[in-house]
Amino acid sequence: MTDPHDPLDHGEAPFAALRLPATPLAPRPGFADELRRRLEARLSPTPPPTTQEAPTVSTTEPLTAPAPSPLVPYLSVAGAAEALDWYRDVFGAIETTRFVGDDGRVGHAEIAIGTARLYLADEFPEMGVTGPITQGGTTVALHLEVAEVDHTYERAVAAGATALRPPADQGHGNRNATITDPFGHRWMLSQPIDAARTEVALEEKGAGGDGSDWTVSGRQPVEPGYLVLHTADLSRARAFFSALFDWEIETGGAGGGHVGNTRFPLGIAPPGDDSAERLDSASATTVYFRVDDLDLYAQRVVDLGGQVLARNAYDSGGNVECADDQGYRFDLWLPAPGY
Helix, strand or coil, X not given: CCCCCCCXXXXXXXXXXXXXXXXXXXXXXXXXXXXXXXXXXXXXCCCCCCCCCCCCCCCCCCCCCCCCCCCCCEEEECCHHHHHHHHXXXXXXXXXXXXXXXXXXXXXXXXXXCCEEEEEEECEHHHCECCHHHHCCCCCEEEEECCCHHHHHHHHHHCCCEEEEEEEECCCCEEEEEEEXXXXXXXXXXXXXXXXXXXXXXXXXXXXXXXXXXXXXXXCCCXXXXXXXXXXXXXXXXHHHHHHHCCCEEECHHHCEEECCCCCCEEEXXXXXXXXXXXXXXXXXXXXXXXXXXXXXXXXXXXXXXXEEEEEEECCXXXXXXXXXXXXXXXXXXXXXXX
């Protein structure tokens, strides 16, 4: 009996005669053993033996340094499957890879937390691979920057983590907390805080949060601190991006708005009176570079051949509108306390 919905099941179909029945196939012999060998080689604490002779190194010729590679922490845990679920539920980790052996143990797994990557696997004591609980503690702490330290801390403790240090503002410019997860690994949770909170923490507890202090010299490289998306139709932009990204856009000055629920601060605004000169299109973006001294950096702009176009003062802080020596528009921004 033919199937009228199957184009290959008609008598006149030219390839109907070549069709083979779908038959389940067992894995090829040796597949499990081969997978086990690959996982053991990946997890081995010592490099595999080699039969090749060691290369001769000349002391009279310069050596070429190997290309740098990312450093990825590799965690060993008793109960890797449960750990993968815990890191997903508490830290929002995304699992990208998991290999499970025929004994049910996770031989290798990979997760992403924000832009960071972690590898982890079950314990393999027969290979000398054990976790911190088996070893009686860990000597390594994992530092994780989160959007809201108090929320993550409370979520972790509610999910079985041990509280080692509750959230507190620190004089080095961060709010920190420390926990040990149910699998024995210690996590330092961190969230940047503004200058006003940092100053209070310095006065009350010192730079290290324990009465200690130190001197910081030099300046950190300047990074973007705010983005404004310029659009000709604010109502349409508000509706579009709110639906697309779940942005919660608060009403701001000049008809624009601030996005209140993103980690990186940004907003939308009309092009401005000088849009014809400063913007290539209504969809251009203004980058606000967060600095610690407006006058210092404004003078640097001029010294380097750029221009200072205007100075402004807002509730969110002062800003200086600038252009570089090729006419590229950007703003300097010194946030007010609380921004």
